Amino acid sequence: MSSEKDLSQLSLDKKVVLETVNLSRYYKRGEQIIKALDNVSVKIYRGEPTAVMGPSGSGKTTFLNLIGLLDKPTSGSILINGQDVTFMSSKQIVDLRRHTIGFIFQFYNLIDVLTARENVELPLLIAGVKKKERVQRTAALLSLVGLSDRVNHLPDELSGGEQQRVAIARALANNPSLILADEPTGDLDSKTGRAVMKILLDSCKERDIGLIVVTHDKDIANLTDRILYLRDGRLIGETRPKS
Ligand code: ADP
Numbered sequence: 718m719s720s721e722k723d724l725s726q727l728s729l730d731k732k733v734v735l736e737t738v739n740l741s742r743y744y745k746r747g748e749q750i751i752k753a754l755d756n757v758s759v760k761i762y763r764g765e766p767t768a769v770m771g772p773s774g775s776g777k778t779t780f781l782n783l784i785g786l787l788d789k790p791t792s793g794s795i796l797i798n799g800q801d802v803t804f805m806s807s808k809q810i811v812d813l814r815r816h817t818i819g820f821i822f823q824f825y826n827l828i829d830v831l832t833a834r835e836n837v838e839l840p841l842l843i844a845g846v847k848k849k850e851r852v853q854r855t856a857a858l859l860s861l862v863g864l865s866d867r868v869n870h871l872p873d874e875l876s877g878g879e880q881q882r883v884a885i886a887r888a889l890a891n892n893p894s895l896i897l898a899d900e901p902t903g904d905l906d907s908k909t910g911r912a913v914m915k916i917l918l919d920s921c922k923e924r925d926i927g928l929i930v931v932t933h934d935k936d937i938a939n940l941t942d943r944i945l946y947l948r949d950g951r952l953i954g955e956t957r958p959k960s
């Protein structure tokens with residue numbers, strides 16, 4: 718009986734890509750302490766796209782910056798693929814960020830002097846992937862996001878939706894375990910936003926990648942499998958829109 722339970726626990730834990738334990742980030746503003754993130758413990762699973770919602774100032778960006786290893790917590794810990802990354806050296810962090818986490822931003826953040834192909838190829842170049850494989854992977858990724866006929870265009874020759882699809886391809890380039898998206902549809906009309914979300918959700922499901930999408934948009938959050946709600950830096954609950 719107890720060994721059965723251990724086994725089911727094991728298979729569940731296998732799919733955990735990110736875990737935070739009592740994660741907090743406080744800021745001092747004069748005499749005041751601002752609890753931007755307050756004791757958040759949560760597990761995120763591969764292949765289970767998860768949205769994070771909450772009013773402005775509730776700690777969404779703080780949460781994303783901490784788990785994206787762009788900021789350090791005041792207390793608590795972060796585990797990625799079971800490894801405690803809270804006290805890693807900055808060199809290890811840069812490496813982990815490069816190989817394990819993909820980022821997608823509201824305003825795409827493409828490099829405007831590089832073509833779509835070059836933007837997707839860049840993280841592979843940085844990671845030291847050989848030319849032949851770079852060329853193949855870049856072409857496959859741009860095809861995946863439906864941009865095979867736009868590979869030589871510069872970002873400003875592409876629509877917002879197309880630019881975000883390039884950013885998705887770029888985020889997927891190094892086969893990350895986890896993709897973090899901060900308002901990825903915030904600058905798109907709702908029809909384009911849904912189409913872009915669908916590409917993102919499908920790619921993460923197919924590749925069994927963890928996905929966290931911060932959004933203000935209830936319709937976008939409802940496309941995911943799980944919604945977490947933040948308020949005043951605290952995780953106040955979660956829902957499963959499809960069940
Ligand atoms: P959200 O992304 O949900 O709008 P944030 O994570 O940006 O919220 O902010 C959470 C809280 O932390 C807010 O009260 C904000 O003012 C505060 N905060 C964020 N960054 C800083 C900072 N660098 N210094 C001081 N306070 C900050």
Ligand code: MG
Pocket residue numbers: 777778779
């Ligand atoms: Mg924010």
